[in-house]
Amino acid sequence: MQGTRERTADGRETMRINMGPQHPSTHGVLRLELEIDGEIVVSCRPIIGYLHTGIEKTMEARNWFHAITMTDRMDYLNPMGNNLAYALAVEKLFDCRIPERAVVARVLLAELTRINSHLVWVGTNAMDIGALSVFLYTFRERETLLDLFEEASGARMMTSFIRPGGLAMDFPDGWMQRCKQVVDGLPARIDEYEGLLTHNPLFKERMIGIGKLAADDAMALGVSGPLLRASGVPQDLRKLHPYCGYETYDFRVCTATAGDCYARYQVRIAELRESVKLCQQALARMPGGPVRTDDRKVMPPLRAEFQHSMEALIHHFKHYTEGLRPPAGEAYAPVESPRGELGFYVRSDGTGKPVRIHSRAPSFANLQALPLMAKGMLIADLVAIISTVDPVLGEVDR
Amino acid sequence: MNDLLINLARSLVLVAIVMTAMPYTTWFERRVMSWMQCRVGPNRVGIFGLLQPLADGLKLLFKEDITPAKAERVLFWFAPTIALFAALAAAAVLPFGPTVHIAGADVPMVVADMPVGLLYLLGMSSLGVYALVFGGWSSGSKYSLLGALRAAAQVVSYELILGLALVGVVLVHGSLSLGDIVASQQKMGFWTILLQPVGFVLYLLAACAETNRAPFDLPEAETELVAGYHTEYTGMRFALYFIAEYINMFTVSALAATLFLGGWSGPFWPGPHWLLLKVGLFLFLFVWIRATLPRLRYDQLMRLSWSTLLPLGLLNIVITAVAVVALQ
Numbered sequence: 085m086q087g088t089r090e091r092t093a094d095g096r097e098t099m100r101i102n103m104g105p106q107h108p109s110t111h112g113v114l115r116l117e118l119e120i121d122g123e124i125v126v127s128c129r130p131i132i133g134y135l136h137t138g139i140e141k142t143m144e145a146r147n148w149f150h151a152i153t154m155t156d157r158m159d160y161l162n163p164m165g166n167n168l169a170y171a172l173a174v175e176k177l178f179d180c181r182i183p184e185r186a187v188v189a190r191v192l193l194a195e196l197t198r199i200n201s202h203l204v205w206v207g208t209n210a211m212d213i214g215a216l217s218v219f220l221y222t223f224r225e226r227e228t229l230l231d232l233f234e235e236a237s238g239a240r241m242m243t244s245f246i247r248p249g250g251l252a253m254d255f256p257d258g259w260m261q262r263c264k265q266v267v268d269g270l271p272a273r274i275d276e277y278e279g280l281l282t283h284n285p286l287f288k289e290r291m292i293g294i295g296k297l298a299a300d301d302a303m304a305l306g307v308s309g310p311l312l313r314a315s316g317v318p319q320d321l322r323k324l325h326p327y328c329g330y331e332t333y334d335f336r337v338c339t340a341t342a343g344d345c346y347a348r349y350q351v352r353i354a355e356l357r358e359s360v361k362l363c364q365q366a367l368a369r370m371p372g373g374p375v376r377t378d379d380r381k382v383m384p385p386l387r388a389e390f391q392h393s394m395e396a397l398i399h400h401f402k403h404y405t406e407g408l409r410p411p412a413g414e415a416y417a418p419v420e421s422p423r424g425e426l427g428f429y430v431r432s433d434g435t436g437k438p439v440r441i442h443s444r445a446p447s448f449a450n451l452q453a454l455p456l457m458a459k460g461m462l463i464a465d466l467v468a469i470i471s472t473v474d475p476v477l478g479e480v481d482r
Numbered sequence: 483m484n485d486l487l488i489n490l491a492r493s494l495v496l497v498a499i500v501m502t503a504m505p506y507t508t509w510f511e512r513r514v515m516s517w518m519q520c521r522v523g524p525n526r527v528g529i530f531g532l533l534q535p536l537a538d539g540l541k542l543l544f545k546e547d548i549t550p551a552k553a554e555r556v557l558f559w560f561a562p563t564i565a566l567f568a569a570l571a572a573a574a575v576l577p578f579g580p581t582v583h584i585a586g587a588d589v590p591m592v593v594a595d596m597p598v599g600l601l602y603l604l605g606m607s608s609l610g611v612y613a614l615v616f617g618g619w620s621s622g623s624k625y626s627l628l629g630a631l632r633a634a635a636q637v638v639s640y641e642l643i644l645g646l647a648l649v650g651v652v653l654v655h656g657s658l659s660l661g662d663i664v665a666s667q668q669k670m671g672f673w674t675i676l677l678q679p680v681g682f683v684l685y686l687l688a689a690c691a692e693t694n695r696a697p698f699d700l701p702e703a704e705t706e707l708v709a710g711y712h713t714e715y716t717g718m719r720f721a722l723y724f725i726a727e728y729i730n731m732f733t734v735s736a737l738a739a740t741l742f743l744g745g746w747s748g749p750f751w752p753g754p755h756w757l758l759l760k761v762g763l764f765l766f767l768f769v770w771i772r773a774t775l776p777r778l779r780y781d782q783l784m785r786l787s788w789s790t791l792l793p794l795g796l797l798n799i800v801i802t803a804v805a806v807v808a809l810q
Contacts, residue, residue, distance in 0.1 A: 214777025
């Protein structure tokens with residue numbers, strides 16, 4: 085056996101092993117440098133950058149409109165949420181008003197994507213600790229959600245559907261009924277997953293008391309989202325800094341106190357149910373009217389208007405030759421992504437190209453808590469812990 | 483001379499049966515799991531995908547055989563054959579049916595009905611551990627080594643539970659020969675499971691662990707150790723481990739059927755079909771468990787073995803022994 089031999093504080097010999105970046109359960113290309121004593125993790129150092137694609141830089145090299153398509157690719161489990169955060173930031177620069185229908189539709193779409201992301205999480209978490217079937221059940225439901233996205237936006241994952249100024253287009257006929265059917269069917273499915281996991285003694289044995297994270301440590305490390313709420317801090321941007329009218333919806337911030345893997349599981353399952361409620365409320369109150377703002381500086385007119393409006397044609401021409409031209413200034417818009425606080429900081433100098441776009445990605449901050457949670461745990465626990473951090477490496481590396 | 487021929491023929495038939503059962507166990511597992519997981523499963527090669535195992539075997543046969551640079555070559559090459567040998571040899575004492583008359587000779591449907599069949603079977607299955615330990619250690623990879631260490635610890639502790647579960651059965655029937663145990667159950671008119679329910683449950687748990695099946699499949703825990711002790715194996719060497727695992731599944735199922743469910747005897751027309759039916763039931767149970775339960779952690783597995791199952795097994799033996807003596 086080759087490898088560096090080192091010793092722990094009490095003189096025991098340890099082994100240094102490498103986990104990832106090609107490893108089935110590091111959720112992408114996360115690499116961990118582990119120092120283990122037998123199977124106990126002495127130290128764990130996450131090494132990131134294997135998925136660095138220069139997304140932020142690319143955004144700055146293109147125009148404001150092109151940048152939308154980059155946002156989906158950062159957190160591919162939460163495309164609509166990322167679209168939304170970027171759109172909100174750009175709209176702050178313009179200070180424009182969004183049609184009511186688009187605002188409600190944004191809540192609906194953001195919550196559908198949250199369900200989508202949490203479904204993937206429940207499935208992969210169960211699979212990581214060896215319960216294979218749950219993964220296929222959650223993906224069965226996720227499939228129905230992706231079908232809805234595809235029908236509305238034309239793409240299953242890289243939707244680019246929420247844009248500065250509203251939505252790309254209105255929903256197709258009958259989409260709302262089909263959406264309601266899917267959403268109404270979800271609680272029974274969630275019961276099914278819970279039946280397999282929540283009270284399963286083996287599952288509890290693997291999750292309770294594993295990877296504890298104290299509220300203070302979590303706050304100090306900038307952890308947010310379900311990971312923080314599972315440590316007992318009721319921080320949810322939808323309540324703290326409501327956007328898109330979240331303050332008018334009836335939902336609860338799900339928290340747990342234990343701060344272990346099982347608490348994170350409970351929080352995410354509860355959030356699934358809350359998101360279903362939010363979707364139902366949004367569907368029930370969906371008003372009529374346009375989904376695109378008529379502020380021509382923010383959104384180009386539709387083709388149909390060219391026939392009778394010279395101005396529409398001019399706006400269209402300006403839009404596609406110069407791109408969006410937000411007034412000079414800077415803005416930051418945070419939203420609650422399934423992983424935590426996702427924010428876009430944008431700065432404009434009044435030209436068609438962004439000066440700076442930076443994304444405050446929740447996975448990046450949350451991953452910092454991994455070494456703390458992993459210390460003293462077994463390798464098998466490490467898999468469960470990584471999974472409950474729920475990192476999306478596309479967002480970590482950008 | 484005639485005896486020798488008959489013995490040879492019986493051995494060949496056994497190998498043929500076991501080696502046919504093995505690929506179809508994989509097919510069965512994949513189909514049943516697919517059915518449980520809302521998938522289709524292999525259904526393209528042959529009707530219902532029945533030729534899929536052959537296609538898989540062919541594929542593995544043509545794969546490149548890689549030996550890692552840091553491997554201990556001799557052991558690395560040799561280890562998988564130990565696995566297969568132990569698995570096949572263990573199946574030799576399984577009685578498949580009553581004695582039949584072929585060409586004027588009485589042929590019992592078992593390769594070797596030894597008076598100490600059970601001990602032999604336990605011994606052979608212990609031998610299988612060496613395949614895992616040697617394979618993992620000689621690969622020269624840390625992940626394989628961890629897998630091998632887990633395998634050694636797990637199999638050694640569950641061997642004990644397996645042994646304890648079987649002692650109860652032996653006490654009830656007063657014999658270590660599998661043939662005698664089936665005959666004794668026929669004479670009693672009911673199956674051992676009624677007398678040894680605790681032993682049966684212990685046996686099932688230990689059998690899962692012994693064959694490295696979920697939820698005790700730690701040595702090959704995909705999500706943690708990539709593939710455990712056989713991470714570095716490719717092609718047919720890799721396949722040998724798998725063949726051995728599935729033959730072991732078949733053997734422990736057949737043993738469970740023989741010891742606890744009357745073996746080849748049934749309410750009518752006793753014969754091998756009863757044994758196969760019961761084996762099928764156990765295999766289904768194994769697959770069902772695998773599709774449902776999460777994997778235990780290494781220390782939890784050990785705790786379960788030493789602090790729960792071991793005392794339970796001992797208690798079972800004491801109670802059984804007292805009852806046997808009292809009833810005599």
